[in-house]
Amino acid sequence: LTDKPATRPQTIVLVEDETDLATEIKAELETRGHLVRTASVAEAADAARVGDAAMMIMDRIVFGQDSLVTLEALRKEGIKVPVLVISALASVDEKVKGLTAGGDDYLTKPFAMVELVARVDALLRRLDDVRTTKLRVGDLEMDLIEKTVYRGDTRIDLLPREFRLMEYFLRHPGRVITRAMLLEEVWQYHFSLETNVVDVHISNLRKKIDTKGPPSLILNIRGAGFMLNANA
Amino acid sequence: MLEFFRFSAVRVALAFVLVTTVATTAVFGLVYLEIREANEARNRLILEAEAAKSADRSADELRTAFEVRLTHDLRRIDYAALFDSNHKVMFGNIDMLPAIEIDGKSHYVTATRVPDSDNSREPAIFVARARPDGTIMVLGRSLLESLAFRRIAQGALAAGLAPMLLLALGIGVFFARRASRRLTAIHDTIARIVKGDTQRRLPVSSQHDTIDKISRDVNLMLDEIVRLLVQIKGVGDNIAHDLRSPLAVVHARLERGLESPNDEQLRASVKQALIHIDKAMLTVTALLRLADVEYGPRSSNFQSIDLSAICTELFEFYEPLATSKLIKMTLETQSPVQIIGDGDLMREAVSNLIGNAIKFTPENGTVSISVTREDDLPVVRVRDTGIGIEPAERDKIFQRFYRTASGHRVPGSGLGLSIAAAIANLHEFDLRFGGNDPGAVFEMVGRRR
Numbered sequence: 184l185t186d187k188p189a190t191r192p193q194t195i196v197l198v199e200d201e202t203d204l205a206t207e208i209k210a211e212l213e214t215r216g217h218l219v220r221t222a223s224v225a226e227a228a229d230a231a232r233v234g235d236a237a238m239m240i241m242d243r244i245v246f247g248q249d250s251l252v253t254l255e256a257l258r259k260e261g262i263k264v265p266v267l268v269i270s271a272l273a274s275v276d277e278k279v280k281g282l283t284a285g286g287d288d289y290l291t292k293p294f295a296m297v298e299l300v301a302r303v304d305a306l307l308r309r310l311d312d313v314r315t316t317k318l319r320v321g322d323l324e325m326d327l328i329e330k331t332v333y334r335g336d337t338r339i340d341l342l343p344r345e346f347r348l349m350e351y352f353l354r355h356p357g358r359v360i361t362r363a364m365l366l367e368e369v370w371q372y373h374f375s376l377e378t379n380v381v382d383v384h385i386s387n388l389r390k391k392i393d394t395k396g397p398p399s400l401i402l403n404i405r406g407a408g409f410m411l412n413a414n415a
Numbered sequence: 416m417l418e419f420f421r422f423s424a425v426r427v428a429l430a431f432v433l434v435t436t437v438a439t440t441a442v443f444g445l446v447y448l449e450i451r452e453a454n455e456a457r458n459r460l461i462l463e464a465e466a467a468k469s470a471d472r473s474a475d476e477l478r479t480a481f482e483v484r485l486t487h488d489l490r491r492i493d494y495a496a497l498f499d500s501n502h503k504v505m506f507g508n509i510d511m512l513p514a515i516e517i518d519g520k521s522h523y524v525t526a527t528r529v530p531d532s533d534n535s536r537e538p539a540i541f542v543a544r545a546r547p548d549g550t551i552m553v554l555g556r557s558l559l560e561s562l563a564f565r566r567i568a569q570g571a572l573a574a575g576l577a578p579m580l581l582l583a584l585g586i587g588v589f590f591a592r593r594a595s596r597r598l599t600a601i602h603d604t605i606a607r608i609v610k611g612d613t614q615r616r617l618p619v620s621s622q623h624d625t626i627d628k629i630s631r632d633v634n635l636m637l638d639e640i641v642r643l644l645v646q647i648k649g650v651g652d653n654i655a656h657d658l659r660s661p662l663a664v665v666h667a668r669l670e671r672g673l674e675s676p677n678d679e680q681l682r683a684s685v686k687q688a689l690i691h692i693d694k695a696m697l698t699v700t701a702l703l704r705l706a707d708v709e710y711g712p713r714s715s716n717f718q719s720i721d722l723s724a725i726c727t728e729l730f731e732f733y734e735p736l737a738t739s740k741l742i743k744m745t746l747e748t749q750s751p752v753q754i755i756g757d758g759d760l761m762r763e764a765v766s767n768l769i770g771n772a773i774k775f776t777p778e779n780g781t782v783s784i785s786v787t788r789e790d791d792l793p794v795v796r797v798r799d800t801g802i803g804i805e806p807a808e809r810d811k812i813f814q815r816f817y818r819t820a821s822g823h824r825v826p827g828s829g830l831g832l833s834i835a836a837a838i839a840n841l842h843e844f845d846l847r848f849g850g851n852d853p854g855a856v857f858e859m860v861g862r863r864r
Binding site: 376 | 686689693697699701703704731732735738739759762763766770
């Protein structure tokens with residue numbers, strides 16, 4: 184697995200026919216250092232074909248056309264660019280459709296910008312090799328085969344769900360992770376919750392992994408969610 | 416008038432009249448034919464017997480006998496004559512030998528000139544018999560009597576049929592009028608409902624007939640439509656209310672922030688504005704979700720799912736939250752409780768119930784979840800020892816956006832129970848509420864099919 188930053192495309196291609204929303208998304212991502220180009224469905228497809236897109240953000244319905252058709256065609260051609268589908272179609276069935284057509288993530292409108300940014304970051308930094316057997320941050324090490332977690336020499340016993348939660352953080356170090364992302368990825372819950380259950384789970388996990396006291400390995404990001412402290 | 420004949424009752428009446436006429440006429444005709452047949456057969460026999468009897472008599476004896484017969488016994492023999500071997504009349508009241516076989520059998524002759532008349536003709540039967548001396552004796556009988564009988568039969572038929580037809584028509588018209596009155600009433604009512612008088616209902620008589628049955632069905636349908644209309648209007652009002660207030664707050668906060676002299680206050684205002692916008696977005700998301708469950712097509716995801724497994728998983732998900740609030744949480748599940756449904760939706764519904772229970776239960780309270788089969792029906796029960804719900808408010812809790820007076824202090828879109836109820840309904844479950852004294856019990860019970 185070789186990372187070649189020099190040849191990696193940097194541009195995020197945005198397909199969104201609501202001009203105001205497109206402007207906001209572009210501005211938000213640009214303040215975070217991303218290059219963003221707005222495009223029509225056809226232009227985006229071309230950019231993907233020539234390898235000119237780091238990832239794509241695609242509105243589900245663009246000018247009355249279902250952009251999933253194009254996405255499906257791209258996937259059939261073997262083009263693997265990460266795609267985040269955004270849509271006002273909220274049902275689970277629609278989400279499933281979006282994901283089976285080749286979307287890597289599906290975000291329902293209306294969404295908060297932090298949610299979008301977090302998902303874009305997650306897709307951009309997606310670990311290419313899912314067969315990694317060990318994940319590490321600082322002196323915390325997770326063995327995916329042995330199902331063990333060590334902080335230094337101390338073994339930490341995690342419940343299965345806590346293990347998966349920790350694994351998700353370890354796979355996205357230094358990235359903002361929202362509560363909705365955790366619900367979807369760790370618990371497979373595709374509905375919104377009004378309670379702060381996730382926070383309680385995080386706080387329980389912290390109690391187990393922060394054997395050395397503060398600062399915690401998992402940081403609270405106000406108004407957004409959490410982040411694994413990659414510099415710990 | 417044309418309108419009148421379109422009513423099925425009139426058509427039925429007319430058909431009834433037609434059938435009655437045909438049937439009655441057929442019966443009359445049959446009786447008439449039978450009687451005529453018997454009469455004619457009798458006449459034929461008499462004629463033939465007379466002819467046979469007279470065959471051996473001498474011509475003179477015959478002449479006398481004919482005169483007696485023709486003058487005194489008119490009822491039985493109308494025609495009598497003796498012809499010579501050249502077919503010329505010797506005596507009697509027939510001029511010409513009828514064109515029949517001379518075999519002693521009776522034959523029908525369509526038109527025979529009536530004796531002693533100018534030109535009138537009548538149907539008759541004749542017998543011609545050859546005598547030993549070569550002469551031919553002919554006897555005949557007029558069938559005028561039969562004609563008269565037919566006329567009488569026709570007259571009787573007409574006399575009997577006319578009042579019956581009138582009666583049938585009358586009854587038909589009566590029913591048609593009545594049906595037409597009822598249909599007109601229904602028509603008028605529908606016109607009023609269309610114009611917006613949605614409280615009106617179709618008239619239902621006490622007759623329990625088809626029109627009543629349909630009217631009743633339509634009324635039930637109208638009730639449901641009106642219920643939905645009221646609900647939609649309520650939802651509209653609630654959306655307006657729930658979105659307008661956060662928007663107004665946002666507007667005010669931002670305005671105040673802009674007017675403030677220092678950046679710190681501006682930042683604080685913006686932050687607060689964001690919180691209210693998030694709340695509004697939560698509401699919109701919940702509303703979309705609800706509309707999706709209620710009005711969307713039935714999920715294609717229906718398959719066999721285990722309620723026990725779903726509840727166990729949700730128990731594990733929520734228990735840390737309960738513990739952090741010093742609430743004891745218990746779970747009671749039997750063996751798998753399989754139903755056909757959408758696992759994601761069921762998880763969402765039960766999650767709403769558990770989330771609510773924890774939300775409204777104070778410290779040191781208990782939230783217990785149980786999954787059972789009772790009377791062979793699947794039951795998911797979530798019991799809490801929270802603030803409960805006032806009896807007066809119990810009917811309203813499933814209404815959209817409804818939050819109890821005491822619940823207003825707890826954040827939420829107010830749509831959780833509505834969504835749970837909609838999901839339950841989609842799975843043919845009922846979401847019921849009961850008091851737990853203190854606290855509340857929510858149970859989802861499968862409907863008996």
